[in-house]
Amino acid sequence: MAASPRRRWNPAHGRLAVLTLVYAGCMAYGLFLAGAAQHIPTIWTANAVLIAGLLILNRRQGLALLGLTAVLHVVLELSVGDPPRFVLSVTLLDVLQTAATAALLRLMRLPIRVRSMPGLLVLMAVATALTAATSIVVNGLLSMSFGGPFWRSWSEWTTSNVLGVAIALPTLLILFDRRHREGFRVGPLESVLVLALVLATAVTVFTADTALQVLLFAPALLAVFRGGPRAAAVLVTGSLAATIPAILHKTGMDPVAAARPLREAQIFHLVLYAVCLAAALALSRQTRLQALLVRRQAVARAAQAKAQAANQAKSDFLATISHEIRTPLNSILGFAALVSDDAGLSPENRRRLDLVERAGRSLAEIVNDLLDFAKVEAGRLDLTLTPVSPADLLRDAVAIVAPAAQAKGLVLSARVETVGDGDEAALLALDETRLRQVLLNLLTNALKFTAQGQVDARLTIGPGPGDLRFEVSDTGIGIAPEVQTRLFQRFSQADSSISRCYGGAGLGLAISKALVNRMGGEIDVASTSGEGSRFWVTLSAQVVAAAVAEAEPAQLEARRPARVLLVDDHPMNRELGHALLTLAGCEVSTADDGVQALAAARLGDFDLILMDVHMPGMDGLAAARAIRGLPGPRGGVPIIALSADALPEQIVRCRQAGMNDHVAKPIRREELLAAVSRALEPEETAPARAGGA
Template structure:
C-alpha cells in the first residue's frame, strides 16, 4: 500500500505564524509612535531650551537693574539716548516672556499670569513716560524711578516663580518621558518576542520545507521508478491530446520510443482509425460539459494500435489530474492479448466440455431408449408367459429371465438417475404423506427377500404425535430402499433393523439402517459414497451391481437438504444414518368414494407404437385386462384412428419414423380430434428435459417404458376412469392361443426376435 505524504504545514503552527504576522506590524507602528514621543519629550527637556529660559528670566532682571541705573544716571539731555536704549532692551526681555512658547506654562499659571500682566501694564506706562521729548522725559524721570521701584520687586518675583515653574514642569516632563519609555520598553519587548516567534516559525517552516522537499524528491524518485518498472503502459496527455509522458512499458507495448511519442497526438499514434472519431467526440463532450463515460469508469476494454499497424485488445483505466487551470489525463493501458487468447481457449474448452456433456446426455438418452425398448418387449413377454400356467421348470426359467431383465432395467435406471441428480434435476414436488405408512409398505415389500436369505427384517418408528409429514415421498422411499437393499445384499444371515425417529421437537427425522453383515473398513467408509465404487471389484466378487446405489442415495439425501453417514466395524456390521428435514403436516382429506373407486368396465384404448413386438405385447396385456384395444404403427395412423373412432385413452410412443409422437399430438389437437381424451406418452426416453419437452407438447402424462402390470392398471384407472380386471390367478390365455391369434409364421418370428433380445 502506498503511503500518502501530508505536504501541509501543521494547523496550529500556521495559526501561530499568522497571528505573529498580524501582531508584528502593529507592534512596529506602536514602537515608532512611542519613539517619536520620546524624541519630542527629550527635545522639551533639552539643556539648551532650559538654559535659554533661565537666561531670559535672569536677563530680564539684569536689564531691569541696568535700566534702573540708567534712570539714576540721567543729568542732562545727553544721557537720555542711553536711557531709551536700556528701556528698549528691557522691554524686549519682558515681551519675550509674554510671547515666547518657552514661557507658555508660566503664562498659564495664575501667579505667573498676574505678575506678567502687572509687568506688562507698568511697562506700557513707563513707555508712555519715556517715549516723549527729551524735555518732557527729563521732567518724567522721577515718575519713571517710582515705577521702577515697584517693578524691580515684581521682576525678581517673576524670575523666582519662573524657576519654580520650570522645575515642576521639568519634573512632570521627566515622569511623562519615563511613562513613554516604559511603554516603549514593553512594546519593544513584545516586538522582540513576536520577532522571536516569527523567526522560530520560519525556522520550523524552513526545516519542514527541506524535509518536504526531500520527501517529494524521494516520492518523485519512487514514482519515477514505479512508472519505469510498471508492466502497464502509462501515458500522460494534455487537454489537446498531446502526449506528455510515455513510460517503458508503453514503448514495449506500442513499439514507439519515448522520444517518438512525446509531443505527438495520442489519437493519431495509438488509437485505431475506427475509434478515433468516437475518441474526439468524447473529449469534446467532456471539455464542454464535463460529462464522462470512460474517465473514472474503472477498467474499460478497448482496442489499441501498435507502430506496426496491428490492432490488439487493451484494458484502459483513465483518470484526471488537475492543478488550477492545468489539466492532464493519465491513462493506464494493459495489453490483454494473452488473456483474451486464454479466455478464448477456456471458452473453447468450456464449449467442448458442454458438447461432451450434451453428447453424454444424448448417449444416455439414446441408450436409455434403445435399451428400454427391447426390455419392454422382454418383460412384457415374461408377463404373458407367466400367465400361461408354465411348468415348475419353466417358471424357474421365467423367474430367472425376469430377475435378469429387472436387474438390467435397474442398472439403466441407476445411470440415468445419477445423470439427473448431477444436473440438479428433481422433478418431485413436496407433498403431504404418512411417513410410517410409507416405510411399513416398503419393508413389507422386502420381507420376502429377507426371509429367503434367513434375515430378520424389523422396523421401529417413533415419530411423535403424528406420522404425517411434508416432503418428497418417492425420494425418501428410494433412498431408504437403497439402504435396505444394500443391507440385505451384504448380510448372509442375521438381522437388518430399520429405526425411524424424530429428533426432539425439530423438523429433523433420523433414519437408521443397521445390519449384522461383514462390516466396512474405516478407510473405505467415505469411499463407498463415490460413483461406481465397489469394495470388491474382482472377477470373483459375490454381489452384482454398478456401484451407484450409495452414490445415488447420498445425492438424493443432499438434494433434500439432509445428511448421510456410515459407522461400521469389520466383522460386526454397519449402521447407515440419514437425517432429513420433514416437518409435521396435516393429513389431506379423504377423497370421495366416486373418485377413490373409479367405475369398473372396459375402456377404449388406442396404442401407438412403431415397434411391432412392443405394440403386440402391450395390446395382448391390455386385452387380458379387459380393455378394448386399437393399435396404430405410427403417428400418421394414430391421427387417422383418432379421426375415425372415439377412445377413452391414447397411449403414444414418442420416437417413431416419419410422424413422431410430438407431431402426432399436434395434429390431433389442431384438428380438434379426441377432445376430452387424455393422451399419455409411453416412451423409453427417461431424461428430465425430454419429459419436460413431451409435457410441453400437450401430453397429459409421461410413462417411462417398461410399464408393469400394476402400473398399467393404475394408468387405466386414472386416465380412462375404468378399473381393469386384475385376476389374482393366471388367465386361460396360453402360448397356444398366442400362436392361434398371430398365426404360426408371425408368432414364430416374434419369438425368434424375443430370444435374440433376451
C-alpha cells in the same frame, strides 16, 4: 537454370536499418545544435541510440551497428570541419563508452522492456549513472589527448550526454516494444495532427513566453490517452527537439543568454516526460489487463460452451442408451409377467422365468440409477412434497424387501421410536417417492451384503417436531475404514470385486446422498470389516395436516369396454400391450406409426390413445399435435405416452405436444393400468391437471 528461392525478410535487419537512420538523424541534430549555439552543450542523443541498439539487437547485429555508426560519426564530424585527429578520437571514445554502458546494463540484468513506472525509473537511474561516469572518463581522456587538464569542460558535456540518454533511451525501447501497440490504434492523419499541435505549441510557448509552458500538458496528455506510451515518448522528445532551436533563435545564438532558458526547458521536459510516461504506462497496463480479461472471458465462454455441449452430449447419450435398453427390456419383462400367470407352468420353468424377471429388473434398476444420476449432475432433481407418515413409509419399504430377506434366511425387523416432542402419528412434508428410494437402497444393500444374521431398520422421531433419523444396520461383510469415504462417490464400491460378486453400478449411494442433501439432510456410515455396517439418514421436515382423500378412480369395468388405440412401431410391444389391455377388459386397436394413428383417430371413436414416441415417419409427438388439431371430441381424446424416454425434459416435451400422461418403459402392469384408470376417470371426478397433463 532453377530460380533461387526468395529469402524471407528478417525483422532484425529492419531494426538495424532503422537504428542506423535514427543515429544519423540524432548525430546531425546534435552537430547542428553544437555549431549553431557556438558549442554550447544542449543535448546529445546519438549515444542513447547506440546503447538502445546494443540492448535490442543480438551480438552480430550490435557489432554491425557499431561499425555503421562509427563510419557515420566520422563522415558527419568531418563534414562540419572538425579536425581529423579530434574526429577519430571522439568516435573511438564514443564507441567504447556506449559499448561499456550497454555491457554493464546487460550484466546487471535490468529489464529492457519499459512497461511500468518503477521499471522506467530504475532503468533511467542506472543508465544515466553509468553514462555520467563513462562521460567523465571520455571527456577527461579527450582533454588530456590534446594537452589539457582532465576536468576541463567535463560538466557541460556530461550533462548533455546524461540528458540525451535519460530521454532518448527509454523512448527507443518503448518504440521497439510491440506490446505498447496493443490497445492503441491511432490513424496516421490523427498522429500527424497531434504531433503538429505539440510542436507548434512548444515553439510558440518557448518563443513568446515561457510562463505559458504549462499549456504543453494539454496536447501531450491528449496524445497519451490516444496513443499510449509510444505517443507520449515521441511527442515529448519531439517537443524538446523543437524547443531547443526555438530558444536559440529567440536569444540570437548568444551563449550566455541561452544557457539558462535551455536548462529550464530541459528540466521542464524531463518533468513533462516523467508525468506523461507515468500516465501512459498506467493506461497501457490497464488496457492490457482489460484485453487479458476479455481473452479470459472468451476462453471461459468457450470452455462453458464446450462443457455445456459435453453435458448435452452425455444427456443425449444416456437418453439414447436408456431408450435402446428399455425397449427390448419392456418386452422381456412384460411377457415374463404374462407367462408367469399361466397356472400350468411347471415349477422348474417357473423358477427359470423368475430368474429372467429378476435379471431384467436388475438391468432396469441400473438404467434407472444412470438416469437418476444424470438428473443429479444436471441439477434437475426436483422434490414433490406431500403429507407422509415416516413410520408407514419405513414399514412399507421393509415390507417390499421382506421376501428377499426371507429367501436368504435373514431376520428383518423394523422399529419406530419417539423421543422428546416426536409424534409417530404426525404427517410431514416429504417427497415420499424419493425418500422411499433412499430407504430401499439402504435396505437392499444391507440384504445384498449380509449372508447370515439380521438386518434391522429403525426410525427415531424427535426430539424436535419433524426431526427424523433412519438407521439401517446389518451383520454383513462390513466396510474397511479406508474405503468408507469413497462409498458415496459415483461408480464407487468397496473394491473392484464387489460388482462382480454382488452386481450393481456403484451409483445407489451416490444418488441417495444427492437426494438426502436435496432434502436438507445428511447421510453417513459407521462400519467395521467383518462385523456389519450401520447407515443412517437424518433430516427435518415440516409437520403438515393430512391431505384430503381423493375420490377413488373409476374401475376399468365400465358399462362398456374402453376403446383403446395402441400405437407402437415395435411388433412385440404391440402384442404385449394388446395382451395387457385385453386382460384388463379393454377393446384394443393397434397402429404401426403416427400416420396410421392419425387416420384411426380421425375415423374412430376411441376413449384413449397409448402412443409410442420414437416411430419412423410421423413420430408420437407430431401425431399427438395432429390429433389435438382434430375437430370435436376426437381432438380431445386422452393420450398417454408409452416411451423409454424417461428424462424430465423428455416428459415435458410429451406434455407440450398435448399428451396427458407418461408411462416409462419397461412397463409395469400396475403402472400401466393405473395410468389408464386415471385417463378414463369421469370428468366430474378426475382431479384437474395443469396444462392438460
